[in-house]
Amino acid sequence: MSAPPRAGEGGSGTLFVVATPIGNLSDLSARAAEALRAAGVVVAEDTRRTRTLLAHLGIRPPELLSLPAFDEEARLGRVVDRLAAGIDVALVTDAGTPGVSDPGARVVSAAWDAGSRVVPVPGPSAALAALSASGLPADRFLFAGFLPRKGGARAEALRGLAGVRATLVLFEAGNRVADTLRDLAGALGDRPAAVARELTKVHEEIARGRLRALAERFANEVRGEVTLVVAGASEEARPEPEEAVEVEIDRRLRAGEAPVEVARTVARARGIPRRDAYALVESLRGRRR
Numbered sequence: 001m002s003a004p005p006r007a008g009e010g011g012s013g014t015l016f017v018v019a020t021p022i023g024n025l026s027d028l029s030a031r032a033a034e035a036l037r038a039a040g041v042v043v044a045e046d047t048r049r050t051r052t053l054l055a056h057l058g059i060r061p062p063e064l065l066s067l068p069a070f071d072e073e074a075r076l077g078r079v080v081d082r083l084a085a086g087i088d089v090a091l092v093t094d095a096g097t098p099g100v101s102d103p104g105a106r107v108v109s110a111a112w113d114a115g116s117r118v119v120p121v122p123g124p125s126a127a128l129a130a131l132s133a134s135g136l137p138a139d140r141f142l143f144a145g146f147l148p149r150k151g152g153a154r155a156e157a158l159r160g161l162a163g164v165r166a167t168l169v170l171f172e173a174g175n176r177v178a179d180t181l182r183d184l185a186g187a188l189g190d191r192p193a194a195v196a197r198e199l200t201k202v203h204e205e206i207a208r209g210r211l212r213a214l215a216e217r218f219a220n221e222v223r224g225e226v227t228l229v230v231a232g233a234s235e236e237a238r239p240e241p242e243e244a245v246e247v248e249i250d251r252r253l254r255a256g257e258a259p260v261e262v263a264r265t266v267a268r269a270r271g272i273p274r275r276d277a278y279a280l281v282e283s284l285r286g287r288r289r
Contacts, residue, residue, distance in 0.1 A: 013083040015111040016090045019097040019123030023200035027124045039090035049094045069103040083116040101145045130227035134194035140166040155265040158187035168230040174222040181215035186243040194229040
């Protein structure tokens with residue numbers, strides 16, 4: 001097998017966007033291993049995690065740079081400088097594909113802007129693995145990443161997903177899986193779904209069922225990140241939320257959302273005047289005092 005090209009067009013280095021295993025190191029492709037061996041610089045989300053992978057392959061790159069999500073923008077210059085010097089760069093994240101709910105998109109964009117060649121080296125994907133094993137339609141799907149954690153942003157995101165007819169794929173942290181499944185059921189209806197956890201690892205688990213039943217099954221905190229696959233909206237008109245408006249308001253207040261924000265999001269989602277929603281909020285708050 002021939003080695004990957006060493007330089008991009010116009011003397012610039014090439015940026016290889018390399019997908020890495022999501023759990024099982026044996027899933028790394030031979031082509032990905034070649035790209036990592038040939039690179040003059042490996043850019044990693046977490047250098048400690050990447051060193052473990054490189055040690056498994058017996059690779060000691062000439063240079064290993066850190067690119068954490070919280071500081072990606074500030075560190076772009078170093079990567080662009082290496083590419084401009086004609087050095088090939090391999091971009092990786094802790095697991096999966098750079099830029100897909102992980103750092104990397106800004107680096108790729110900067111490489112394009114600098115005139116460098118960008119080469120994808122595809123491989124393991126939690127989203128595609130879960131989708132393929134879910135048994136839900138995979139001809140059309142929407143990858144939604146992580147939902148906002150709370151408040152109006154979360155409610156807005158859920159409303160935006162309710163009418164999507166394609167299968168939905170989301171990521172979630174183990175300690176928030178049950179809440180997210182319940183919120184999905186409240187906003188979308190009790191749809192068929194699958195929960196995939198520890199994909200490709202020793203304790204891999206994939207469970208199918210409806211959203212509410214899955215919420216009960218995973219009521220206790222689970223480890224690691226989880227991939228959720230949810231059936232898309234039916235051909236019929238978008239269903240009204242199954243949750244009564246009073247139940248939704250009470251749930252949101254108990255979760256610590258501000259009363260004004262609860263009234264605003266409920267009014268928008270239910271199509272009722274905001275003053276009426278606020279009156280309901282105040283009424284329920286009064287009962288709880």
